[in-house]
Amino acid sequence: MISxxxxxxxxxxxxxxxxxxxxxxxxxxxxxxxxxxxxxFELLEAENFYLPINRSQDFIVIExxxxxxxSEQIKKRLIKGLxxxxxxxxxxxxMDVEITIKEQPEHCWGFRGMTGNEATDLEYQVHR
Numbered sequence: 426m427i428s429x430x431x432x433x434x435x436x437x438x439x440x441x442x443x444x445x446x447x448x449x450x451x452x453x454x455x456x457x458x459x460x461x462x463x464x465x466f467e468l469l470e471a472e473n474f475y476l477p478i479n480r481s482q483d484f485i486v487i488e489x490x491x492x493x494x495x496s497e498q499i500k501k502r503l504i505k506g507l508x509x510x511x512x513x514x515x516x517x518x519x520m521d522v523e524i525t526i527k528e529q530p531e532h533c534w535g536f537r538g539m540t541g542n543e544a545t546d547l548e549y550q551v552h553r
Contacts, residue, residue, distance in 0.1 A: 427462050429486070430474065431484065432474055432484070433468035433469060435482045436468055436485065443466075446511055447464060448462075449510065450506040479520070481520075487507065487522065488525050489527065490529065491527070493529060493530050493531065503526070
């Protein structure tokens with residue numbers, strides 16, 4: 426699951442572009458085929474989203490849940506790719522993007538009626 430939080434007034438019209446950037450970066454950095462993760466947008470009213478100091482109305486938070494196992498280098502490549510692509514393709518400056526990768530062991534994931542450590546047919550490698 427990937428969650429993107431931002432102000433409704435600035436995020437609503439950019440959802441498709443942001444989703445495309447996220448899916449492209451997951452594929453390039455992690456080898457995850459496009460749209461293999463669920464992605465949700467949390468469009469917040471200004472009274473429910475207090476921006477950090479020195480950030481613009483474009484400020485977004487991206488939370489990415491992954492199975493434990495990717496190297497530090499690969500996770501950094503994903504984060505830096507997101508900063509770069511969001512700026513070049515959507516117009517959101519790196520200063521206005523906060524990214525958190527949350528990792529859980531494979532057995533803590535459940536999908537298609539099994540736990541993550543039981544899935545032997547994934548189209549991508551978790552441990553790299």
